[in-house]
Ligand SMILES: Cc1cc2nc3c(=O)[nH]c(=O)nc-3n(C[C@H](O)[C@H](O)[C@H](O)COP(=O)(O)O)c2cc1C
Ligand code: SF4
């Protein structure tokens with residue numbers, strides 16, 4: 222089974238980034254249909270029927286999240302999460318680059334369903350060109366009558382504000398994103414109350430990922446039942462997978478959920494590069510646990526991958542060939558969490574520091590076996606004890622790699638250098 | 651007052667757009683950094699005045715986010731990703747090359763003031779085009795040492811970077827049709843020549859596309875044998 226293109230169907234079409242180009246391929250018909258066919262309540266119900274789950278990482282059912290908003294409390298806010306900073310992820314950037322209006326249309330459909338009159342797109346600071354593209358698209362959409370007062374004569378008003386971040390991964394966490402939007406340091410808030418009850422400016426707020434919102438025009442046009450039938454029972458629809466690492470053709474591929482991972486690797490990514498073999502891969506992005514070649518037959522299904530001990534997370538797939546040192550990979554990820562820890566809670570702030578110090582000593586071959594043994598202690602003092610998931614996930618990859626590649630970790634102890642790398646050099650020499 | 655009238659009015663516009671003025675702190679800091687190249691205490695006091703918050707509110711925010719500078723930087727900003735996807739495809743070689751050719755360490759500025767460069771563990775969102783860097787906020791992907799030389803060489807004599815001045819002013823359209831075709835799946839299809847013209851504010855979005863590779867060049871791959879000892883995290887590490 223090749224790619225199944227729902228969101229990416231028209232990508233590459235002429236001038237798709239402009240309003241006219243987007244309208245030419247049927248753009249904003251979903252919004253028109255939403256006004257014509259649905260009330261806000263029936264639209265929420267339709268999204269529930271579709272069974273779509275969030276594409277931002279946690280996979281929470283979108284319709285259910287929407288129905289948590291308390292009745293009759295206004296104003297409400299919607300935030301599109303375009304902070305995409307998970308290592309290995311570049312799909313939201315792709316969706317924005319290729320079709321900014323698809324995202325805006327999805328955002329407006331969600332705003333109508335939730336009766337939100339001010340929506341935000343929180344985009345990471347590094348996506349500077351993407352922010353400009355979105356700002357331009359918002360202006361065009363406003364001029365076209367899709368944003369502002371009495372949109373398309375529906376009586377519904379909605380403003381859209383594009384908000385640029387400034388380099389903080391933690392602002393992708395929904396409560397930190399809200400803090401950042403309020404003009405504060407991006408540190409997570411205690412939950413409950415959940416954003417649906419008390420979010421931005423203390424009002425009911427929904428945070429949804431870029432890709433989640435991009436699905437909405439298609440759900441409206443084709444119907445919730447149609448969408449539900451796509452993919453698997455527990456994972457409806459398609460997802461855009463960001464494939465990188467040691468493969469022939471890195472890039473984004475939109476796959477129907479349920480397709481075996483092997484097909485994504487062999488048919489779309491062109492297999493492992495340079496005729497080498499797969500050693501390990503990481504589905505879901507930097508936060509998720511490592512998987513092995515034996516897991517390639519798993520379907521791209523959120524529950525199936527979870528049962529295998531990892532997660533589809535934010536849709537990244539990082540493939541590693543036989544020359545890869547898993548200690549080196551773990552060290553880089555741990556460094557990332559150390560760098561991005563917001564400093565609010567001790568287990569994460571201190572834990573990522575100790576983890577990182579240890580991994581550097583280990584990778585350079587200077588750690589002792591006793592030090593390596595302390596890795597498990599450090600991590601168990603973090604996982605489940607941190608204020609937000611960042612600190613927990615800072616342990617997931619390294620602990621899974623330690624479990625599957627224990628020999629490799631131990632071979633580093635006292636070796637004076639990285640043994641895997643020394644061997645890999647011989648291999649390619 | 652230290653800020654130019656244009657910057658002040660950009661901040662006022664941002665303030666008026668949000669439901670609450672305080673939300674405009676991030677856009678205000680961007681406007682200031684665009685004008686002055688860094689965030690000074692005076693400017694923070696002025697932002698605080700416009701937004702009706704205290705200067706320490708502004709300072710607390712500006713020091714949290716890694717993209718705001720508290721000290722002067724070179725004319726151009728070069729940031730190289732060393733997270734996993736980039737490392738698997740030779741980021742260390744690019745880092746070593748920058749260190750040698752710019753003759754300064756990560757986090758430092760070249761003697762002629764042209765570049766401040768750093769390696770970062772913060773994945774830039776260009777993993778499909780790894781190894782990846784950003785130069786003045788524009789993606790440069792599928793890097794090789796030769797391509798890095800071309801890109802930096804073309805910028806060395808350019809006086810100023812070019813950030814988007816206006817806060818939500820509506821930028822410029824998303825690049826030429828040709829450049830659009832060159833980009834597939836969020837990844838530049840091929841590697842190619844560096845920019846010959848400096849980007850400028852008027853054609854900001856196009857300029858990314860101008861630097862988007864179009865012609866094939868040698869492959870960016872590096873075997874693991876060329877990997878060097880891993881480096882400590884870049885900017886802002888504890
Ligand atoms: C540390 C951390 C970083 C996150 N980063 C992102 C992100 O960049 N983009 C995103 O959509 N969700 C991110 N999330 C998940 C969000 O908190 C939230 O669940 C998501 O935006 C909800 O959208 P969805 O229901 O459409 O998936 C992050 C979560 C955590 C804990
Ligand atoms: S777990 Fe880390 S990122 Fe999350 S609140 Fe604690 S210190 Fe901040």
Ligand code: FES
Pocket residue numbers: 308309310731732733734735736737773774775776777780782
């Ligand atoms: S790992 Fe380098 S850009 Fe993502």
